[in-house]
Amino acid sequence: MTEVAENPLLAGLRMRRPPDPCALTIFGASGDLTQRKVMPALYALAFRHLLPESFGVVGVSRTEMTVDEFRERMRQAVIEHARDEFRTDVWERLAGGLHYVEGNFGIEGGEDELVAVLNDLDETHGTAGNRVYYLAVPPEAFDDIVTAMGRRRRADGWTRLVVEKPFGYDLASAQELNALLRTYYEEHEIFRIDHYLGKETVQNMLVLRFANGIFEPIWNRQFIDHVQITVAESLGIEGRAGFYEKAGAIRDVVQNHLLQLVALTAMEPPIDFAAESVRNEKVKVLKALHTPGPKHVVRGQYGGGFIEGEEVPGYREEEGVAADSQTETYVAAKLYVDNWRWADTPFYIRTGKRLPRRETTIAIQFKRAPHPPFEVDLESPLRPNVLLIHIQPDEGVSLAIGAKVPGQGLSIRTVHMDFLYGGAFRVGLPEAYERLILDCLLGDATLFTRADEVEEQWAIVDAMVAPWRRDRPHFPNYAAGTWGPGAADELLHRDGRSWRRH
Amino acid sequence: MTVALSSIREIERELGQLRDASTGPEAAPLLRTSVMTHIAWVPARWAEQARGTLSGLAERHPSRTILLFPCPDEAEDVLEGEVDFRCFVHGGHEKEVCSEVIAIRLCGARAAAPASVVTPLLVSDLPAFLRWRGPLPFGADELDQMVGVVDRLVVDSREWTDVRGDLGRLPALFDRVAVSDISWARTLPWRAGVAELWPDVAEAAVIRVAGPEPEALLLQGWLATRLGRDVQLEHEPAGEVELVAVDGRGARPGRVEPKSPSDLLSDELEVFGRDRVYEEAVRSFSPDPT
Numbered sequence: 001m002t003e004v005a006e007n008p009l010l011a012g013l014r015m016r017r018p019p020d021p022c023a024l025t026i027f028g029a030s031g032d033l034t035q036r037k038v039m040p041a042l043y044a045l046a047f048r049h050l051l052p053e054s055f056g057v058v059g060v061s062r063t064e065m066t067v068d069e070f071r072e073r074m075r076q077a078v079i080e081h082a083r084d085e086f087r088t089d090v091w092e093r094l095a096g097g098l099h100y101v102e103g104n105f106g107i108e109g110g111e112d113e114l115v116a117v118l119n120d121l122d123e124t125h126g127t128a129g130n131r132v133y134y135l136a137v138p139p140e141a142f143d144d145i146v147t148a149m150g151r152r153r154r155a156d157g158w159t160r161l162v163v164e165k166p167f168g169y170d171l172a173s174a175q176e177l178n179a180l181l182r183t184y185y186e187e188h189e190i191f192r193i194d195h196y197l198g199k200e201t202v203q204n205m206l207v208l209r210f211a212n213g214i215f216e217p218i219w220n221r222q223f224i225d226h227v228q229i230t231v232a233e234s235l236g237i238e239g240r241a242g243f244y245e246k247a248g249a250i251r252d253v254v255q256n257h258l259l260q261l262v263a264l265t266a267m268e269p270p271i272d273f274a275a276e277s278v279r280n281e282k283v284k285v286l287k288a289l290h291t292p293g294p295k296h297v298v299r300g301q302y303g304g305g306f307i308e309g310e311e312v313p314g315y316r317e318e319e320g321v322a323a324d325s326q327t328e329t330y331v332a333a334k335l336y337v338d339n340w341r342w343a344d345t346p347f348y349i350r351t352g353k354r355l356p357r358r359e360t361t362i363a364i365q366f367k368r369a370p371h372p373p374f375e376v377d378l379e380s381p382l383r384p385n386v387l388l389i390h391i392q393p394d395e396g397v398s399l400a401i402g403a404k405v406p407g408q409g410l411s412i413r414t415v416h417m418d419f420l421y422g423g424a425f426r427v428g429l430p431e432a433y434e435r436l437i438l439d440c441l442l443g444d445a446t447l448f449t450r451a452d453e454v455e456e457q458w459a460i461v462d463a464m465v466a467p468w469r470r471d472r473p474h475f476p477n478y479a480a481g482t483w484g485p486g487a488a489d490e491l492l493h494r495d496g497r498s499w500r501r502h
Numbered sequence: 503m504t505v506a507l508s509s510i511r512e513i514e515r516e517l518g519q520l521r522d523a524s525t526g527p528e529a530a531p532l533l534r535t536s537v538m539t540h541i542a543w544v545p546a547r548w549a550e551q552a553r554g555t556l557s558g559l560a561e562r563h564p565s566r567t568i569l570l571f572p573c574p575d576e577a578e579d580v581l582e583g584e585v586d587f588r589c590f591v592h593g594g595h596e597k598e599v600c601s602e603v604i605a606i607r608l609c610g611a612r613a614a615a616p617a618s619v620v621t622p623l624l625v626s627d628l629p630a631f632l633r634w635r636g637p638l639p640f641g642a643d644e645l646d647q648m649v650g651v652v653d654r655l656v657v658d659s660r661e662w663t664d665v666r667g668d669l670g671r672l673p674a675l676f677d678r679v680a681v682s683d684i685s686w687a688r689t690l691p692w693r694a695g696v697a698e699l700w701p702d703v704a705e706a707a708v709i710r711v712a713g714p715e716p717e718a719l720l721l722q723g724w725l726a727t728r729l730g731r732d733v734q735l736e737h738e739p740a741g742e743v744e745l746v747a748v749d750g751r752g753a754r755p756g757r758v759e760p761k762s763p764s765d766l767l768s769d770e771l772e773v774f775g776r777d778r779v780y781e782e783a784v785r786s787f788s789p790d791p792t
Contacts, residue, residue, distance in 0.1 A: 010700075
């Protein structure tokens with residue numbers, strides 16, 4: 001703002017501030033995440049001229065390859081995974097600043113070579129000593145990299161550290177990880193990615209709530225009966241047995257994506273959309289969140305079944321999974337937010353693998369009309385209004401309302417008013433990683449998770465899993481292609497409710 | 503699907519029938535989506551460009567589009583309409599997203615009262631944008647009426663013949679309707695480039711522009727009003743803006759992709775408020791800049 005006041009020529013320019021010159025180092029550059037998400041996102045940003053003019057990318061991994069081989073691998077990744085057409089001019093602009101360092105940090109001393117390459121980029125590409133370190137590596141590697149690069153911090157320029165999940169395994173390990181990161185970096189320099197927060201429709205949740213005067217007055221326990229949040233996947237573990245056996249659904253999805261969706265749904269209006277204001281409100285919700293007890297948490301594991309007509313194996317038959325695995329692939333839970341707005345209003349959450357379809361939705365179910373002055377068919381009573389926020393796929397919002405069926409008499413039927421994101425705004429929705437990487441380059445941490453948020457999320461998860469150590473569930477307890485174990489239905493039936501029909 | 507229609511009632515009926523026909527028991531229902539009413543006033547000589555621009559526009563801004571083709575010199579007083587659905591498959595699914603295009607020829611005396619034709623067709627509660635093709639007929643009834651029923655007027659001063667004169671007359675509309683000029687949008691990267699020269703250009707006296715006259719004048723007006731001082735223009739005609747220099751310092755244009763006419767218009771349709779910076783720049787050409 002100061003800049004606009006000083007420079008009258010900037011007034012009214014509808015152009016986004018470009019990021020500062022910088023060099024982005026990707027640790028884990030030969031990995032799947034780099035090829036499927038990070039590099040395609042960088043290409044999309046280059047395609048739209050959103051990267052700094054002085055910009056370089058250094059890939060670091062243990063894989064032996066030359067710079068040319070790395071560039072070729074990244075080119076193929078862009079061709080295969082980018083959302084935009086492949087354009088040679090755009091690629092060459094990006095590839096011109098692309099470098100590769102082979103190294104096993106903390107063991108073979110690749111860090112000095114990396115520092116030399118980065119310093120060289122400052123000279124040749126004008127990256128001005130500004131650094132982004134992107135940790136696309138397993139958590140076991142964090143310590144060596146963070147320490148090595150932390151000790152080699154430059155006095156000039158800024159440094160930002162991007163950390164991919166999982167942020168620990170439980171509260172204690174998350175605190176340990178946060179302590180490690182803060183040994184060398186300030187909290188404002190740490191960008192913990194939960195890619196769900198980069199999705200347009202998740203951000204639209206905030207707009208829906210806080211830019212529309214009609215919702216906020218009824219967004220509370222007086223008008224809302226309950227909230228259901230579903231993160232369903234039809235895929236299995238896709239060869240990630242090593243990770244999934246340790247994490248399970250609760251650490252893979254509930255600890256991060258699901259609790260973030262709960263926080264965004266339940267949070268109070270922030271005073272502005274600055275990073276700290278938004279994150280302060282989310283933390284308040286997470287602090288107020290609890291599950292009423294072990295009976296209100298259901299876990300499941302899929303057995304064999306059918307997805308889209310194709311027979312698929314059970315979890316224990318997946319490659320790399322123990323034959324007697326006790327890892328959960330499904331979690332459902334009832335949560336309460338202990339504050340004035342939400343007291344006694346249940347938030348039902350569920351996530352699972354090998355469910356009938358891929359779907360992430362937030363359903364706000366309102367209380368029934370108190371006294372409908374119509375003759376109501378007891379077989380099909382009036383249904384309550386539901387505001388359905390589709391995060392993926394078919395991004396959008398729909399509202400279920402009762403409407404009169406045309407003709408004699410007064411039959412009422414539920415109809416959906418749909419707002420399809422892609423219908424109203426016919427531009428390609430940016431991938432979450434594009435938004436998040438650009439925000440990081442700009443230094444905007446609003447859509448990243450703060451240390452205290454992560455720790456609160458782990459405290460909730462720790463409380464949910466503590467009783468699990470005492471018993472051995474009878475797995476598998478749901479067939480692939482179904483909506484989870486019967487106990488999950490029971491969880492709602494006990495409250496006189498049911499999961500939303502699909 | 504195109505049918506000739508001779509009244510607003512027939513146009514509305516035909517729209518309803520098209521919607522009904524699209525929701526048969528076998529077919530997935532069409533989603534009629536509108537984010538605005540987009541009206542285009544298209545004299546005969548601009549018809550081809552207008553249809554070309556529309557084809558690239560409808561997909562990005564699903565709207566009810568009303569194309570008005572005035573033919574005031576024809577002897578017969580005629581309203582002749584056609585309606586059509588422009589549909590796009592949504593995200594590879596069965597659902598199609600459709601928006602309505604209404605094309606109306608207004609001939610003879612009917613061309614003198616366009617607002618009465620447009621008003622019943624506006625989508626309630628959504629903004630209405632008017633793209634006026636060609637020079638603005640200041641003082642004419644049709645412009646006066648149309649400005650009264652829309653929220654934003656979009657022009658392209660490259661289509662004008664007396665650019666300096668029309669810029670001088672344009673501020674008379676500013677208090678009635680928000681105005682966008684596509685030529686002004688084309689100057690955006692150059693304005694960003696000049697802004698980067700700050701503070702070296704704080705005392706600027708001369709701006710040199712190689713480019714079309716409208717862009718050159720708008721850049722001059724912009725720089726003068728932003729700095730609050732007289733700035734002389736040295737203008738070399740060219741098809742696109744090729745060079746902008748302030749007191750001999752060359753500006754590097756901000757990085758944006760070259761845009762098609764559809765994209766430029768699309769960008770303007772995303773702006774809802776008044777552009778005060780533009781208005782001040784244009785007012786500098788008015789005989790009474792206050």
